[in-house]
Amino acid sequence: MQVYSEKQQIIKAITLLKTKKQTIGLVPTMGALHRGHLALVESALQNNDYAVVSIFVNPTQFDNSSDLKKYPRTLEEDVALLSTLSKERILVYAPTVEDVYEGNAVSEAFDFDGLEFEMEGKFRHGHFDGVGTIVKRLFEIVTPHNAYFGEKDFQQLQIIKKLVEKHHIPVKITGCPIYREASGLAMSSRNTRLKPEYLEAAPFIYKTLTTAKKLFGTKSANKVSEWVENQFSKHDLLELEYFIIADAKTLRPVKRKSNKKVYRAFIAAYADDIRLIDNIALN
Numbered sequence: 170m171q172v173y174s175e176k177q178q179i180i181k182a183i184t185l186l187k188t189k190k191q192t193i194g195l196v197p198t199m200g201a202l203h204r205g206h207l208a209l210v211e212s213a214l215q216n217n218d219y220a221v222v223s224i225f226v227n228p229t230q231f232d233n234s235s236d237l238k239k240y241p242r243t244l245e246e247d248v249a250l251l252s253t254l255s256k257e258r259i260l261v262y263a264p265t266v267e268d269v270y271e272g273n274a275v276s277e278a279f280d281f282d283g284l285e286f287e288m289e290g291k292f293r294h295g296h297f298d299g300v301g302t303i304v305k306r307l308f309e310i311v312t313p314h315n316a317y318f319g320e321k322d323f324q325q326l327q328i329i330k331k332l333v334e335k336h337h338i339p340v341k342i343t344g345c346p347i348y349r350e351a352s353g354l355a356m357s358s359r360n361t362r363l364k365p366e367y368l369e370a371a372p373f374i375y376k377t378l379t380t381a382k383k384l385f386g387t388k389s390a391n392k393v394s395e396w397v398e399n400q401f402s403k404h405d406l407l408e409l410e411y412f413i414i415a416d417a418k419t420l421r422p423v424k425r426k427s428n429k430k431v432y433r434a435f436i437a438a439y440a441d442d443i444r445l446i447d448n449i450a451l452n
């Protein structure tokens with residue numbers, strides 16, 4: 170499998186593939202790959218001639234320097250995992266910060282029509298400007314036909330769709346379902362940092378979401394939120410940061426339920442110092 174650390178090299182390889190009319194699907198990642206990432210790469214391989222997997226821990230999307238420092242970096246294992254899918258049809262782009270940002274690792278300021286101010290935007294300042302900056306840059310470098318993102322970061326997925334729409338970037342964005350452990354815990358690179366007791370506790374997040382979904386059938390969003398907050402207040406190990414039921418399109422919190430709208434419930438919670446997020450479709 171070809172692993173490129175310099176953008177000029179991968180641009181050359183992609184240009185050659187494109188002259189042969191080959192299609193490219195991009196899977197942007199920050200590495201520490203798990204089964205959920207592999208499912209995205211599988212989708213890219215099914216629907217394109219080649220998959221490009223970028224592996225880059227993007228400094229501009231972290232508002233907490235210790236989180237950035239502790240983020241797992243496992244390039245060798247990542248490449249080994251990817252080669253179980255294909256050695257010939259996957260190109261890895263694992264650049265340095267210098268290669269991507271050319272000495273200027275700062276975010277662009279984006280307007281995502283308000284999507285950036287909801288949920289994660291309230292707790293991770295500048296996060297979506299950082300995500301927008303790196304994803305836009307990856308689209309410019311890789312020029313993919315398609316790009317694949319997980320629904321675990323549902324807000325990020327909506328924001329990337331908005332980025333593409335507003336900046337007229339010719340790439341089709343596909344969202345892929347959340348991949349879960351047998352326990353229900355949403356797969357995340359951060360799970361590897363959970364101490365055993367927290368790993369055991371963390372499936373409570375998904376369990377709570379599934380019950381919230383049932384309750385939402387008969388109760389108001391406020392009542393469901395109260396119930397969830399109460400469940401977390403009784404939990405010894407997990408600390409709820411937010412629970413929100415929102416319109417899946419605008420991401421605005423629901424005030425009054427309507428049969429015509431599609432809703433989703435979102436959770437962010439701390440397990441020790443590890444921040445976990447998850448979400449579920451409600452209707």
Ligand code: PAF
Pocket residue numbers: 197198199225227230300303304322325
């Ligand atoms: O979801 C992620 O892993 C990151 O936010 C992304 C999209 C790779 C951008 O750094």
